[in-house]
Amino acid sequence: MYPDFCKIFDEEIYIVGGAVRDQLLGVEVFDVDIASAIHPHPFKVLCNKLGYKTFDTGIEHGTVTVLIDGKPYEHTTFREDISCDGRNASVSFSKTIEEDLSRRDFTINAIAMLNDKLIDPYDGQVDLQNRILKTVGIAKERFCEDYLRIIRAARFASRLHMDIDPDLLIAAKALAPQIREHVSVERISDEFKKAQAHGAEFLACLHSMGILDLLFPKRSESNSSSAWWQEVGRASKFDIETYFASLMRPLNDPEQVDKACREYKLSRLIIRFSTQLVSHLPYLMSEDFSLEKSYQLIKACGDNAQRLINYADNVMIHNSRPSSLDKTLTHLDKIIDSIKSPLVNGGDLHKLAIKPGPEFRTILDRAALLQIEGFDKEQILNKIT
Numbered sequence: 490m491y492p493d494f495c496k497i498f499d500e501e502i503y504i505v506g507g508a509v510r511d512q513l514l515g516v517e518v519f520d521v522d523i524a525s526a527i528h529p530h531p532f533k534v535l536c537n538k539l540g541y542k543t544f545d546t547g548i549e550h551g552t553v554t555v556l557i558d559g560k561p562y563e564h565t566t567f568r569e570d571i572s573c574d575g576r577n578a579s580v581s582f583s584k585t586i587e588e589d590l591s592r593r594d595f596t597i598n599a600i601a602m603l604n605d606k607l608i609d610p611y612d613g614q615v616d617l618q619n620r621i622l623k624t625v626g627i628a629k630e631r632f633c634e635d636y637l638r639i640i641r642a643a644r645f646a647s648r649l650h651m652d653i654d655p656d657l658l659i660a661a662k663a664l665a666p667q668i669r670e671h672v673s674v675e676r677i678s679d680e681f682k683k684a685q686a687h688g689a690e691f692l693a694c695l696h697s698m699g700i701l702d703l704l705f706p707k708r709s710e711s712n713s714s715s716a717w718w719q720e721v722g723r724a725s726k727f728d729i730e731t732y733f734a735s736l737m738r739p740l741n742d743p744e745q746v747d748k749a750c751r752e753y754k755l756s757r758l759i760i761r762f763s764t765q766l767v768s769h770l771p772y773l774m775s776e777d778f779s780l781e782k783s784y785q786l787i788k789a790c791g792d793n794a795q796r797l798i799n800y801a802d803n804v805m806i807h808n809s810r811p812s813s814l815d816k817t818l819t820h821l822d823k824i825i826d827s828i829k830s831p832l833v834n835g836g837d838l839h840k841l842a843i844k845p846g847p848e849f850r851t852i853l854d855r856a857a858l859l860q861i862e863g864f865d866k867e868q869i870l871n872k873i874t
């Protein structure tokens with residue numbers, strides 16, 4: 490499955506971390522991390538001598554990526570973290586795989602593989618089998634080294650359907666208030682991105698660990714609501730914009746949503762859809778349909794119109810679905826079609842000697858609304874002149 494690293498480099502090179510864990514679980518492995526006692530510079534020299542390209546992907550942490558048969562492998566020199574401020578660890582290199590494994594977060598992530606041999610000093614395989622998430626050594630110490638590990642615990646427990654070890658849970662609850670102070674927002678939102686495939690379970694787990702309210706302080710009422718977690722679960726089946734918009738939706742106010750998204754340094758696309766969702770969803774979910782209002786809404790949403798329709802149709806819970814929604818959505822589809830392929834365009838207005846100006850846009854909007862009502866081009870031209 491993997492290249493024989495030991496043969497290639499004629500050195501003891503171990504597969505470590507998530508790749509070993511996921512292989513033992515029989516899950517598809519995407520990123521393969523490797524580790525050895527070779528320091529970054531000699532490792533690069535060795536690779537280059539053998540004709541493999543390398544990239545400095547984290548040289549300050551001892552990480553170099555090597556490309557073998559077109560596939561990237563991240564090599565990190567055995568490390569022992571010496572001083573930590575909870576966010577960054579300044580590293581020193583160690584000599585043995587055992588020392589390297591001892592600095593890792595969870596027992597299931599502290600298994601190394603050398604050819605077919607497993608090095609598993611913390612019984613990670615047993616914990617994987619029993620589906621129990623434990624830290625390597627004392628939980629409080631592991632979390633103080635990097636408070637992000639508290640969120641990682643929720644991510645692994647929810648993704649792998651694991652119980653959380655009582656000591657881990659106690660330490661996580663006690664130290665969770667440190668997360669926002671010590672962990673960068675980018676790393677936190679990255680965890681949310683990585684948890685997308687099991688969004689509902691992740692929120693439930695964060696809630697049970699008492700972390701959710703700390704990450705989303707303004708929405709304490711809905712944080713405990715499993716209806717919201719389920720909504721996020723449905724949204725997470727779609728794209729990243731839909732998923733994050735569902736996370737932000739309980740804030741219920743475009744300004745608050747905008748602020749929260751910026752705080753978490755989310756992309757412009759996510760910010761745009763998240764604010765549009767809270768602005769427009771209440772109208773879609775209400776009974777009061779107006780063609781004019783719907784048309785303006787679709788225009789305002791631009792490329793996100795289809796995403797918004799999809800949200801109302803597939804993400805909202807069944808019992809909040811108004812009876813009028815299907816009719817509204819059919820109209821919205823028609824509006825999108827007519828905006829994409831207008832029967833009357835600017836050229837037609839020029840031919841009618843209508844001069845460009847504020848009127849022009851209004852007339853085109855009227856023409857579009859008539860098209861949606863079912864009039865043909867000739868009828869529309871008659872009506873707008």
Ligand SMILES: Nc1ccn([C@@H]2O[C@H](COP(=O)(O)OP(=O)(O)OP(=O)(O)O)[C@@H](O)[C@H]2O)c(=O)n1
Pocket residue numbers: 505506507508520522592593594595598599635637638641683
């Ligand atoms: N805060 C962290 C982050 C990572 N690790 C160690 O570094 C490995 C690789 O980290 P990462 O790539 O972030 O996670 P994976 O375990 O590979 O899992 P995933 O790809 O799902 O994030 C982990 O398995 C773990 O041994 C750690 O001890 N503490």
